[in-house]
Amino acid sequence: MLLFIDGVGLGEEKSYNPWFIYPTPHINQLLRGKSLVRQATGDYGDEVTLLQTDACLGIAGIPQSATGQATIFTGRNAPMAMGKHMSGLPFKRLREWVEKDNIYLQFEHKGWRATFANSYTKEYFERPVTKRGWISVSTAAICSSQEPIRLLPDLIAGKAVYHDLTRKTLKRWIPEIEEITPEQAAMDLWGIAYEVDLVIHEFFLSDLAGHKQQKELIEWVIKTYDRFLGELVRLKRKEDLIVLTSDHGNSEDLRVKTHTMNSVPTLIIGKEKGIKKKDQKKWDLTHIAPLLHRMVQQQKA
Numbered sequence: 214m215l216l217f218i219d220g221v222g223l224g225e226e227k228s229y230n231p232w233f234i235y236p237t238p239h240i241n242q243l244l245r246g247k248s249l250v251r252q253a254t255g256d257y258g259d260e261v262t263l264l265q266t267d268a269c270l271g272i273a274g275i276p277q278s279a280t281g282q283a284t285i286f287t288g289r290n291a292p293m294a295m296g297k298h299m300s301g302l303p304f305k306r307l308r309e310w311v312e313k314d315n316i317y318l319q320f321e322h323k324g325w326r327a328t329f330a331n332s333y334t335k336e337y338f339e340r341p342v343t344k345r346g347w348i349s350v351s352t353a354a355i356c357s358s359q360e361p362i363r364l365l366p367d368l369i370a371g372k373a374v375y376h377d378l379t380r381k382t383l384k385r386w387i388p389e390i391e392e393i394t395p396e397q398a399a400m401d402l403w404g405i406a407y408e409v410d411l412v413i414h415e416f417f418l419s420d421l422a423g424h425k426q427q428k429e430l431i432e433w434v435i436k437t438y439d440r441f442l443g444e445l446v447r448l449k450r451k452e453d454l455i456v457l458t459s460d461h462g463n464s465e466d467l468r469v470k471t472h473t474m475n476s477v478p479t480l481i482i483g484k485e486k487g488i489k490k491k492d493q494k495k496w497d498l499t500h501i502a503p504l505l506h507r508m509v510q511q512q513k514a
Contacts, residue, residue, distance in 0.1 A: 317355060411505055411509060
């Protein structure tokens with residue numbers, strides 16, 4: 214399982230870092246009392262590892278969403294390939310670069326199945342900008358594969374998970390939709406995971422909250438995501454593996470509206486034996502996709 218949470222870096226133990234000042238009891242339990250901060254990186258037995266993950270990837274400037282996500286979804290250095298960090302939704306060149314080779318296609322070539330748990334609405338694909346290709350990296354990647362796109366009926370049936378987990382934002386547009394708890398979202402995600410080799414979920418309100426510098430929103434984001442992660446861990450079977458990562462820093466420093474230069478987390482929950490100590494020191498976003506391949510190979514061995 215890959216949990217992709219947008220705009221979360223490993224910040225400092227300071228008052229401007231919401232991931233430090235707001236309670237995260239489930240994360241603290243995983244990290245022996247520590248919050249999701251830079252000082253918490255390290256191994257916690259053979260079940261939990263938190264790695265500092267370089268999102269700069271050898272390119273000057275502040276890491277951005279499009280190239281950061283492209284690197285996560287492909288295992289290739291997108292900022293290096295594009296010559297710079299690229300923000301927001303990918304332009305044609307980067308979008309096509311992702312569509313030609315990504316984690317879904319890589320798994321298909323091996324006879325494995327990876328799927329995207331996030332749900333969409335039919336209206337999204339009918340928008341003129343969507344039809345022109347103005348879509349996120351995560352959407353471009355899943356649309357390039359043979360995997361079905363999950364729509365509203367799938368969400369209602371518990372066969373998809375909304376981007377905000379609880380459907381709170383969706384309820385603004387569809388008042389009759391039932392809001393659920395983060396714990397139910399975790400149960401639904403495991404239900405999808407058991408049918409495939411890899412399930413991916415993207416959460417991006419963390420990045421939005423960082424840009425808006427809205428303490429109320431980021432507090433809700435952190436509380437909700439911590440509950441979601443806690444239930445995922447509670448329901449995890451011995452052989453299951455959970456990987457959480459991000460594309461760039463942002464919400465860990467509410468002093469600024471922009472992204473940050475901070476490393477991002479790679480939080481691995483479960484027994485993963487392929488990462489050596491020397492590899493941890495140079496860990497970056499290009500290592501996420503190979504890690505997912507090893508996870509599945511390990512489970513099939």
